[in-house]
Amino acid sequence: MSPNTILAFVAGAFSLTLAAIAACRKKRSLATWCFSIGMLVFGLESLFGAMWRDAVIPEKAAFWGSLTLIAKSFFPGIWICFSLTYSRGNARSLPSRSRLLVVAAVLIPVGISVIFRNQLLPVSLIDSDSDSWVRSHAAARMLNGFQLVSAVVILMNLERTFRSAVGTMQWRIKFVVIGLGIIFGAQIYTASQALLFSNGILVLSSIDSVALLIGCALIVIAFRRSGFGEIDVYPSHAVLRTSLTFVLAGAYLFVVGVLAEVVARTGKADAFALQALIVLLAFAGLAVALLSNRLRQKIRSLVSRHFKRPQYDFRRIWTRVTHSVSSAFGQSAMCAAAAKLISETFNVLSVSIWLLDEDHLAFGASTSRSASEANAVLQDPQQNFASIRMLTKPLDLEKAKGAHVEALKQISLSQFRTGGNRICVPLCAGSRCMGVAILADRVGGTPYTVEEFDLLKCVGDQVAVGLLNLQLSDEITRGKE
Missing domain, CATH: 3.30.450.40 (GAF domain)
Structure with a gap:
């Protein structure tokens, strides 16, 4: 069993544990159920991916690979519903547009995975000396494209909730938002690979596994802070006009494009996983820094002290x-x-x-x-x-x-x-x-x-x-x- 397979099993078990803990809470809201089911989907996807990477017989590899992609098709609808209801004071009265968005996010990817199930199967290896490159059909690339857009929408909704909270309420949900941000940031990263490489995609399940581990660890920190408790905030539409998600998603895709060009020219796919991990951790650190009240206060004091500027405008x-x-x-x-x-x-x-x-x-x-x-x-x-x-x-x-x-x-x-x-x-x-x-x-x-x-x-x-x-x-x- 390879280290990547072990990593995927550990991440899957961690995710399934969080799903069980959330489901066993006394007070279960719609957001709690969405979180529990969403973590269940992440756990199954990680386990299926581990079996896919460890399969020796081509038929078994194709079977587990298709199950992995089918499991992925369930996350857009579940997590979009979570992002629209988590810590929202108006969660029980979602507008019709939000309900239509959730329904579309459930039906479209699941419909693709069911109707074009045979075309989700990964095809033969491009290079027999490496197991990193495989070909994929158009249906799989279409599914990855929908997941890429869904991940950006989910992060935008979570950002709206976080930026609408203030004080201790923001402190309670910060690590849930950051943890899910890392997980869906990796989803953006890996899904973009399927779109960049039209003739072949990289199997980056190890990156998803690392992101899932980091995200689950941060969610555990949030659990210690508030016990999966929710708050009531009412996000303003003005937050969308200054969304950091667009900036970070754009930066992700830019870095991905540069790395993809380097890999395409050098053919060194083995170094790509390390580069991807470094970029992922860098963006995680950037997110923590941008959301740190303590850091912002130190920067303001530093500017006031050394540049002779008033502390307040x-x-x-x-x-x-x-x-x-x-x-x-x-x-x-x-x-x-x-x-x-x-x-x-x-x-x-x-x-x-x-x-x-x-x-x-x-x-x-x-x-x-x-x-x-x-x-x-x-x-x-x-x-x-x-x-x-x-x-x-x-x-x-x-x-x-x-x-x-x-x-x-x-x-x-x-x-x-x-x-x-x-x-x-x-x-x-x-x-x-x-x-x-x-x-x-x-x-x-x-x-x-x-x-x-x-x-x-x-x-x-x-x-x-x-x-x-x-x-x-x-x-x-x-x-x-």
Whole structure:
């Protein structure tokens, strides 16, 4: 048994294990079932591919090769459905276009694999001295082309979900997105080979196996973080206009084209697998770096320190604040926009907005927990927070003292030991306090500067003005009724 075969068996077993774990969860949503079935398909594909590579008799090799391609035909529909429902707040009410996309992604590749099953069989070896090159029929190339497009669509949907999340919610799903990104990045890579080499394709099952192993390992990290838990986000269509998936997919295909040209000229197919692995790991590292809040914060501090540039672009921040306040219709939307803005501006994973309802606090929004989780932290809903009205500027909850400080600490529990001090920002519109914003779990635990405290006060005051305007508008509307 060759090392590539062993690698494929290990990757397949790993994938099947994750499929079983996901299926055994107590709370199973549509996304959970899609994930479980999708990992089952990946596991079977890897096992069939291992048998294909290890087969000696041509008839058996053709049999296992066709089963591998048939198994591949099931992944587009399953994973597109997963990408449209995973951590989506509107997963139960998918628009008709999304449903048609899922149906087409299921029927087209499965139909190709069933109708043209005999043409999926790989033909004879091109070079008898190597088992890396085989010929394929047009049906197999058509199936690979559909899988290439499907992989890009899946990555785009996952990117939309990830970029719509913020703070701790983004932290929870990051490694699921990266792990699946590596798996489908390899799918793009290997499927492109079938399209580049029209007369013959490379058997790159070892690359898919390595990608599956890396992806499963990252998904295990995500499981340790959140236990396959989901969040509720509502992606904006504006994310599509700045999609990184197009950039990375284009870079993949460019590198693939260069390597394919080198292999075609030199005929050194043995070195191609190593080159492909290096490229795959490089893109995985790039994805982790681009999604790292800690790295972005260090780069911003480095630029500010060595190039004498202000750490914050106040004009851009003020424009974002004005846009967020003016485009929100309703207190819940205003609180969600404010929490997201503060989280992204100050690199804070947990931002909670609490509104004053007479002398009691009511949950507004959070980047780290749902409304039910936040209300569970509030031990006594009737607890009096009238003393909060006296706050006029941000304060450090770890250094301040008083009964109201202890009460605020109870509703702002940190999730990380190294998240730094918790900060309370009063939302004041003139002399009227509308509520508070509590910041916790800052990336790297970086202390807040005097400049940041001033900026927090400005943002808090502007958000409070927006909340007050919405409140007055509601009162006027009720008065007219």
